[in-house]
Amino acid sequence: MRILIAAAGSRGDVAPYTGLGAGLRQAGHDVTLATTDAFAPLAGEAGLEFRGLPTRPQTVQGAVGSSRELMRTAAAFVTELGQGFADAVDPGTELLLLSATTAPLGWHVAEALGIPTIGAYLQPTAPTGDFPPNVMGSRSLGRLGNRAAGRFALRMADRVYTEAVTELRRRLDLPPLAPAEMRRRQERANRPVLHGFSTALVPRPTDWRAGLDVVGTWWPYVAPDRRLPGEVEDFLAVGARPVFIGFGSMAAGQGERLSGIAVEALRQAGRRGILQAGSAGLAAGGDDVLTVGEVPHALLFPRTAAVVHHAGAGTSAAALRAGVPAIPVPVTADQPFWAGRLASIGAATAPIPFASLTAEKLTDALVQAVRRQAYARAASVAARHMATEDGVGAVLKALG
Numbered sequence: 001m002r003i004l005i006a007a008a009g010s011r012g013d014v015a016p017y018t019g020l021g022a023g024l025r026q027a028g029h030d031v032t033l034a035t036t037d038a039f040a041p042l043a044g045e046a047g048l049e050f051r052g053l054p055t056r057p058q059t060v061q062g063a064v065g066s067s068r069e070l071m072r073t074a075a076a077f078v079t080e081l082g083q084g085f086a087d088a089v090d091p092g093t094e095l096l097l098l099s100a101t102t103a104p105l106g107w108h109v110a111e112a113l114g115i116p117t118i119g120a121y122l123q124p125t126a127p128t129g130d131f132p133p134n135v136m137g138s139r140s141l142g143r144l145g146n147r148a149a150g151r152f153a154l155r156m157a158d159r160v161y162t163e164a165v166t167e168l169r170r171r172l173d174l175p176p177l178a179p180a181e182m183r184r185r186q187e188r189a190n191r192p193v194l195h196g197f198s199t200a201l202v203p204r205p206t207d208w209r210a211g212l213d214v215v216g217t218w219w220p221y222v223a224p225d226r227r228l229p230g231e232v233e234d235f236l237a238v239g240a241r242p243v244f245i246g247f248g249s250m251a252a253g254q255g256e257r258l259s260g261i262a263v264e265a266l267r268q269a270g271r272r273g274i275l276q277a278g279s280a281g282l283a284a285g286g287d288d289v290l291t292v293g294e295v296p297h298a299l300l301f302p303r304t305a306a307v308v309h310h311a312g313a314g315t316s317a318a319a320l321r322a323g324v325p326a327i328p329v330p331v332t333a334d335q336p337f338w339a340g341r342l343a344s345i346g347a348a349t350a351p352i353p354f355a356s357l358t359a360e361k362l363t364d365a366l367v368q369a370v371r372r373q374a375y376a377r378a379a380s381v382a383a384r385h386m387a388t389e390d391g392v393g394a395v396l397k398a399l400g
Contacts, residue, residue, distance in 0.1 A: 001399065002094045005120065006034040006102040008053055008081055010249040012314040013101065014039045015220035016122060016196055018046040020097075022221045023392030029399075034088040034102075046221035054084035074160045078105065082164035085109055086172060095399070100125050104161045105168060107182050112172040118398055119193030122313050123334050126193070126212055127151050128205035135333060138340025147207075158183065192398055196391050197313060200320065200382040201341045216389025217317045222296045232274070232300070235290045239272050241305040242290070243366060246276030250310045250331040251354070255281030258357075262308070263289055265362035271305065271370065297322075306369040308362065311339035311351065320347055323383035325375035327365045329354050346378030 005021055007014045014035045021031040025047055032049035033042075043050040078101070085105045089096070093115055098106040100121040110117045123134050127150025129143030141149055158179040165179045190211035195202075196218040204214040228236075235242070245262045259275065263284045266273040275282040275291045283291045297315065301307055301322035309315045311328035316338040319326045326348035328339035342348035349365040369375050 002030045002032075002090070002092055003097060004032045004034055004051070004089060004093045004095070005097040005099075006053070006085070006088065006106055007099040008035055008101045009099075010312075011039065011042075012248060012312040013099065013122065015042060016218040016314055017097075017099070017120070018042050018048065018221035020120065020196070020218040020392055020395060021048045022046040024395065027396055032090075032093075042221070045223065051088045051090075052084075053088055054080055071156070071160060075163060078161055079164040079167065081105060082161075082168040085168065086112070089113060089115070097395070104157070104179055104183065105164060107186060108165060108168050108172060108174060108177075112174055117191065118395075119191070120218075120395065121193055121195050122197065122218075123337075124195060124197075124202060124205075124214075125154070125157075126205075126208055127154065128207055130205040130207070131202075131337075134337040137336040138344070154183065155180070194391075194395055194398060198317060198320070198382070198386045198389055200385040201317070201338070201345065213394070215394035216391035217321070217386065218391045219298065219318075219321075220296070220314070222298050226296060226299065228295060228299050229292070231290065232292060232295065235272075235274070236303055239288075241303060242272040242274045243269075243306045243308060243370075244274050244276065244300065244304045245308040246282065246315075247278050247280050247310045247329070247331070248276075248312055248315060249279045250312075250335075251278075251280035253280070255283060258282055259284050261357060261359045261362060264359035265366055268359065268363040269366040269370070271366060274300070274304070306366065306375075308366075310354070311335040311342070313338055316342055317386075320379055320382045321386050323376065323380040325349070325369040325379055327352070327362070327369050329357055329362075345382060346374060347382055348375065 005017045007017045021033050025031045032051055034051040034053055037052045040050045082105045086109050089109050096106050096110055096115055096117040097120045098117055100123055103119055127147045129147050132141050132146045132149045133153035161179040192211045195214045198217050199214050258280050259282045272288045275284055277293055297318035301318055304324055306325045307319040308327040311330040326342050328342055328348050328351045330336040330339040330351055331354040339351035343350055349368050352361050
């Protein structure tokens with residue numbers, strides 16, 4: 001089957017689909033990953049065909065300001081995405097696998113070309129009484145409140161996509177249709193949406209409609225012969241397990257402040273550290289601190305004492321899979337939600353909101369995470385649960 005996976009956003013919004021795509025390819029399917037040009041190398045490493053989508057990878061993630069400004073930025077992001085979406089879909093494509101970001105556009109392309117779709121989401125988006133929308137953190141509003149907030153979040157998303165959908169349907173010679181109505185069509189038809197995260201973190205809500213399933217994490221592709229860089233191996237070999245500290249695609253321009261906080265906290269806690277530069281540009285040196293670039297979490301995290309991270313969905317899952325404690329420092333979007341989930345199962349310390357991060361708070365959290373074995377035990381329990389899940393196999397099963 002010729003399958004096109006469409007995803008857009010930051011690295012964490014795209015990388016999981018390289019592992020999914022590689023698994024589908026190994027099963028005999030012809031797989032193309034459609035995303036932004038910045039992630040073409042990821043597709044190539046996984047042996048996938050690549051097709052470019054015309055949008056900047058961090059348009060929304062880097063936005064700051066009022067809610068209205070964020071809405072405008074998000075709308076510009078998806079409008080740009082929609083302008084080239086139709087060009088990315090080859091007429092020979094037999095199935096579209098759509099991320100939560102691309103689905104509200106992909107449904108219309110699928111209608112025009114007569115192609116079936118399956119949702120492949122990295123976050124829970126459907127309303128439920130079990131928890132509030134992932135963009136609203138982890139504090140429950142009660143079952144009725146959670147569901148009402150979930151419906152409101154969907155209406156806000158529909159508004160973001162209105163201009164993009166209007167232009168896309170005009171280009172596809174389709175009659176006008178509002179994003180909300182297309183979404184309701186998908187819901188009424190019980191169109192399948194597979195969620196690529198672990199039930200160790202988010203069990204499937206009992207009040208979700210048929211067709212919505214949680215299947216386990218899709219892991220970024222790592223070549224079987226991939227190894228950690230020599231300097232990392234050397235650093236790991238000469239002392240106690242270090243603490244990993246990284247903020248992924250978050251906190252651009254705050255590298256100096258964050259590096260200072262990280263090094264002070266590590267030294268006050270008496271721990272060695274590995275800093276991942278990321279978009280923030282973390283950097284520090286010395287016998288007890290090493291700075292690295294992109295390193296596969298799957299190879300590094302199991303060899304650390306704890307992981308300090310921004311609580312993106314993928315990094316949260318990677319730390320849990322490694323069976324090590326986490327110190328979540330959520331920045332924005334769905335990160336407070338994942339930070340709360342990690343803490344709720346006992347695998348992480350209480351989240352430290354990014355805006356209030358200090359060396360003192362990070363020191364206290366590091367001491368707790370490393371010295372209290374309960375965190376590591378909870379993470380190990382979750383890791384064993386995650387090992388039983390087969391996210392790629394669930395997608396193959398859905399293909400029939």
